[in-house]
Amino acid sequence: xxxxxxxxxxxAAGQPLLRIEGVxxxxxxxxxxxxxxxxxxxGEFFALLGPSGCGKTTLLRMLAGFEAPDEGRIxxxxxxxxxxxxxxxxxxxxxxxxxxxxxxSVRDNIAFGLxxxxxxxxxIATRVxxxxxxxxxxxxxxxxxxxxxGGQRQRVALARALARRPQLLLLDEPLAALDKKLxxxxxxxxxxxxxxxxxxxxxxxxxQEEAMTMASRIGVMNAGRxxxxxxxxxxxxxxRSRWIAEFVGDINLFDGEFKLRDGHRLVIATDGAGTxxxxxxxxxxxxxxxxxAVRPExxxxxxxxPVGEGSAINQLDGVIADICYLGGSTTYKVKLGTGGMVxxxxxxxxRLDVDAYSLNQQVVAWxxxxxxxxxxx
Amino acid sequence: MRKSSRLSRFNIASLALGLAFLYLPILILVIYxxxxxxxxxxxxxxxxxxxxxxxxxxxxxxxxxMSLRVAxxxxxxxxxxxxxxxxxxxxGERFRGRTLFSGMLYAPLVMxxxxxGLSLLLLFVALNAxxxxxxxxxxxxxxxMCFVAVVVQSRLGSLDRSLEEAAMDLxxxxxxxxxxxxxxxxxxxxxxxxxxxxxxxLDDLVIxxxxxxxxxxxLPIRIYSEVRLGVKPEINAICTLVIxxxxxxxxxxxxxxxxxxxxxxxxxxx
Numbered sequence: 258x259x260x261x262x263x264x265x266x267x268x269a270a271g272q273p274l275l276r277i278e279g280v281x282x283x284x285x286x287x288x289x290x291x292x293x294x295x296x297x298x299x300g301e302f303f304a305l306l307g308p309s310g311c312g313k314t315t316l317l318r319m320l321a322g323f324e325a326p327d328e329g330r331i332x333x334x335x336x337x338x339x340x341x342x343x344x345x346x347x348x349x350x351x352x353x354x355x356x357x358x359x360x361x362s363v364r365d366n367i368a369f370g371l372x373x374x375x376x377x378x379x380x381i382a383t384r385v386x387x388x389x390x391x392x393x394x395x396x397x398x399x400x401x402x403x404x405x406x407g408g409q410r411q412r413v414a415l416a417r418a419l420a421r422r423p424q425l426l427l428l429d430e431p432l433a434a435l436d437k438k439l440x441x442x443x444x445x446x447x448x449x450x451x452x453x454x455x456x457x458x459x460x461x462x463x464x465q466e467e468a469m470t471m472a473s474r475i476g477v478m479n480a481g482r483x484x485x486x487x488x489x490x491x492x493x494x495x496x497r498s499r500w501i502a503e504f505v506g507d508i509n510l511f512d513g514e515f516k517l518r519d520g521h522r523l524v525i526a527t528d529g530a531g532t533x534x535x536x537x538x539x540x541x542x543x544x545x546x547x548x549x550a551v552r553p554e555x556x557x558x559x560x561x562x563p564v565g566e567g568s569a570i571n572q573l574d575g576v577i578a579d580i581c582y583l584g585g586s587t588t589y590k591v592k593l594g595t596g597g598m599v600x601x602x603x604x605x606x607x608r609l610d611v612d613a614y615s616l617n618q619q620v621v622a623w624x625x626x627x628x629x630x631x632x633x634x
Numbered sequence: 635m636r637k638s639s640r641l642s643r644f645n646i647a648s649l650a651l652g653l654a655f656l657y658l659p660i661l662i663l664v665i666y667x668x669x670x671x672x673x674x675x676x677x678x679x680x681x682x683x684x685x686x687x688x689x690x691x692x693x694x695x696x697x698x699x700m701s702l703r704v705a706x707x708x709x710x711x712x713x714x715x716x717x718x719x720x721x722x723x724x725x726g727e728r729f730r731g732r733t734l735f736s737g738m739l740y741a742p743l744v745m746x747x748x749x750x751g752l753s754l755l756l757l758f759v760a761l762n763a764x765x766x767x768x769x770x771x772x773x774x775x776x777x778x779m780c781f782v783a784v785v786v787q788s789r790l791g792s793l794d795r796s797l798e799e800a801a802m803d804l805x806x807x808x809x810x811x812x813x814x815x816x817x818x819x820x821x822x823x824x825x826x827x828x829x830x831x832x833x834x835x836l837d838d839l840v841i842x843x844x845x846x847x848x849x850x851x852x853l854p855i856r857i858y859s860e861v862r863l864g865v866k867p868e869i870n871a872i873c874t875l876v877i878x879x880x881x882x883x884x885x886x887x888x889x890x891x892x893x894x895x896x897x898x899x900x901x902x903x904x
Contacts, residue, residue, distance in 0.1 A: 324797055342801040356800035360818045374803030421804065535644075 272456050274299040275320070279300070280329035280339070281481075282315055291481035297425070302451050304472030306465055312481040313461045316327060317427050320459065323548045344373075349413045349423040353430040355414035359400040360571060363389075363413050364398040370421045390414040391450070406437050415447075419454070428460040431521040432467065444470050466503050469493070477501050493552075495539075499632045502550050507588075507600050509553060513632055515545045522626055525549055530598020534570045535629035541563035546634045553602035556573070558589060558620050572623045573599060577614050589623050619625065640763065660877065665868035674865050684871040694872065697856035701836055702850060708774035709831035715775070716782025716831075717824050723783070723810075724790040742780045750777060751844030758845060765847030773845040774835040781834065782827030789823035790816075822890045829887035833880050 275297040282290040297303050305313040318324045319333065322343035329610050331339040332550045338346055349370070357366050367388050372380045389395055392412040402410055411431065418426055430442045448471050462468050468475050469489040485497040486591040494504040499510070513527030521537045525547055533549050547560070557563075562572055578598070579590035587599045599622050614620060641649070667685070688694055723736050730838065742750060754773045764770055793816065794864025801811035839854040855874070859867055 321799075321803060323802075342807065343799070344805045344807055348803075349798075350803050352796045354794050354796050356794055358794040358797060358800070358815055369801070370804030373810075417800075417804070609861055 259376050265519055272577040273297065274333070276330075277316075277320075278332065280316070280319060280326045280331060282312075282319060285622070288481050290319070290326070292348075293478075293483045295476060295483060295486065297457060297459060298592060300455050301474060302448065302472050303460070303474045304468035305459065305461045305464065306468040306505075307476060307478035309358055309463055313427060313431045313463075313478045317350070317429055317459065317461045318423070321348060321427055322346050324582075334624065347423055347424045348427060349418040349425075350427040350429065351418040351431050353415050353433060355410050355434075356419070357410055357413055359402050362399050362401055363394060363405070366413055366415045367420050369417065374421060380436045384420055388420050391419070393417045405492070407434055408443070411435060411443065413600040415450075423456075425457045425459065426472075428458060429461065430462055432462075433464075440467075447471060451583075469505075477478060477504065479504070480493050495630065496550075496632070499548055499550070502630065502632060506598060507553050507602070509551045509556065511549045511597060513547060513549060516541070519533075522630040523631060525631070527597070529595060530571075530573055530593055530599065531595045533629065534626045535631050539630050542631055542633065544633050548632045548634050550632055551599075551624050551628055552628040554586075554604075556599055556601040556622050556624045557602050557615060558591070558603060560620060560624055562617075562621050563623055570626055571629070572621055574619070574621055576598070577616055577618045577620060580614070580616060587613065590621075591620060591624070660705045663870050664874050664877070666867065667874040669870070670830070672867070673868055675869070684867045685875075687868045688875075689869050694853075694856060694868070695867055697851050697853045698872070700767065700850055701853035704770050704774060704842075706833045706834040708778060709773045709828050710773045711771070712782050712831040713779040713824055713828040716779045716827055717786050717820070719779070720786035721788055721816075724787050739783055740780050743779055747777075747838070747840040748844075752843040754841065755844045765845060766850040769845045769847070769852070770842050771850065773841050774831075774838060775836065778831035778834045778839045779840055781826070783829050785824045785827040785830065786820055789820045795817055796902050810867045822893050826887045829883045829890070833887075834874065834877070836880065 258334040263594050273296040277293055277297075280290060280293050280431055281288065283614065286485075293312075293316060305316060306457040307313045314508065315324060317327050319339075320343070322338075322341055327338050330337045332345070334602065358369065359497040361369065364385055367385045368381050371384055371554050376384070385398075389398060392415055394412055394416065396408065397405065397409065402413065405413065411434070413595050415431070428447075430570065435443060444467060446618065447458075460468070460471065469492075474486060474488055475492050477484045479500060485492060486502055487495075492501070492505055496505060502508050503510070511525075511527035511530045513525045513533070514524050516524045518524070518534070518537070519534070523535050523537055523542070524532060525535060527549060530549075573591070573593050575591040577589055579591075581588040584605070586604050589603065591599050593599060593603060601622055657684075666674065668680050668682065669676075670681035670683055693867055700847070719739055723732065723739070751773070754776065758765055758769050797815050797819070798808075800812045801815040802808065806814055837854060838852075839858055842852045843855050843858075846852065851859070857872060860869060861868065882904075
């Protein structure tokens with residue numbers, strides 16, 4: 258394949274570059290990936306998000322060629338690569354352990370794939386220098402991997418995977434080994450790099466914040482299935498299932514039963530929070546057993562019942578049961594008079610705590626019907 | 635436990651006792667190899683007489699040469715086969731009967747040498763093979779191969795599997811990935827295994843005496859038959875030379891494995 262020379266025509270941005278069709282993989286009796294279909298557009302930053310053991314790494318390894326799918330097709334352009342060996346694919350991967358060759362220097366690690374592609378010596382030197390500059394490793398070319406810090410190793414691994422100019426770069430938990438500060442700055446660099454190179458990235462992560470920060474689209478996997486593919490905002494504000502709502506971010510969930518429809522609003526009698534009014538979701542709800550879900554930052558607190566607030570239809574009386582100060586915000590747990598609990602996240606917009614609530618204080622928690630999500634139980 | 639940089643008196647005493655127990659006989663042997671006297675137990679002053687005697691003893695030199703050739707050949711074959719076995723065991727994770735195979739591979743580690751020797755003798759007789767250099771070499775290969783496999787397998791086990799995958803991802807087919815990445819990383823372990831096999835072969839008496847034929851005695855066989863007629867001081871000189879050779883090989887082997895494990899740290903996942 259001539260992909261290493263970078264001469265192959267890339268599909269125009271926005272067109273599907275990779276098409277995964279009904280891919281499944283079984284290990285023994287365990288169905289690790291269970292019929293996943295997904296289109297990856299050229300030039301996008303896609304994240305596969307899910308808890309450990311959900312099959313996201315297996316799916317990634319099938320894209321790289323380390324596992325062959327039992328069912329389904331993987332189309333790159335219009336060619337089925339499902340059974341192709343790793344070295345026959347114009348796809349490169351960055352490993353979670355980085356997998357740097359310990360016996361080779363930084364330069365030789367980066368040049369490894371170029372030599373295999375039969376590139377001319379002078380071209381290899383140019384490309385390596387370009388990659389070293391890209392990941393800001395100048396001056397470290399002669400070091401061995403064990404003479405580098407964790408962050409530097411991560412950069413070498415990235416440069417090595419990018420050196421062949423793959424059509425698709427796979428990243429398997431690339432930032433898991435870095436500490437929080439370094440992780441955040443590396444996230445920004447990865448995004449910047451992806452935008453500048455116009456390449457297609459697929460990242461696997463269990464960290465929802467990482468996925469939300471970096472990816473333009475996120476696919477949530479659970480038990481081998483792709484539950485929802487959406488933009489970060491859609492995923493957070495309109496999760497398709499109760500499981501996703503709980504997995505992505507914090508959530509208040511009230512189980513209840515559908516009572517009646519009032520125009521575009523549903524009235525639902527819940528177990529813990531009395532009767533709640535929620536905006537009707539886009540997709541009509543079929544079942545009568547429903548859950549009302551509200552994100553904590555959408556739940557407002559006040560000392561007295563809000564007056565003249567048209568949106569404050571859902572008002573719940575309670576007392577502050579727990580306070581969790583997080584710096585930028587404070588999370589209050591409110592024990593409701595109706596028996597349930599509701600969490601409210603309040604931004605600490607002032608340095609002095611004149612507005613803060615104290616333990617056992619009587620409060621009203623309220624939220625608008627538009628901020629309620631209605632999910633099947 | 636209290637961590638102290640100094641040894642207590644008790645520790646020094648027990649260490650000295652242990653070392654004396656291990657090395658006093660060898661030390662006496664080495665000293666007496668420089669004895670001028672004809673009698674082994676009587677000190678007659680310093681001399682290199684018995685070393686000269688050994689280098690003029692044709693039969694002894696031939697036996698030593700035979701031992702050396704057997705050791706080099708069997709260690710080389712064992713290193714090759716042992717490495718292949720180790721790779722098959724640690725890389726081919728899902729093949730059937732893997733546990734049985736690895737158990738069978740390590741059986742010679744615990745098998746009494748008499749049994750190994752006898753069974754090999756029966757095999758060679760049944761095959762009607764002419765006993766001599768090659769039968770001893772093959773016998774020693776079966777003995778030492780498992781040691782190589784153990785050393786190499788432990789090295790392979792500490793290697794990150796994704797190293798080979800990374801090589802494949804970067805354009806190597808599986809064979810090239812092994813040669814370009816895995817082999818350089820396990821090379822020190824293979825060298826250490828080779829040296830272990832070499833020393834084991836060099837000092838083996840039991841299996842060699844079962845599988846050798848007339849006119850092709852190894853050094854240990856030769857020494858043993860001489861000693862039965864009474865210990866000549868020449869034997870001390872030969873043994874001192876063998877000890878020196880083995881000591882050198884062991885030191886190199888341990889240095890090689892140290893090098894291999896220090897490299898391994900960087901290969902381990904973070």
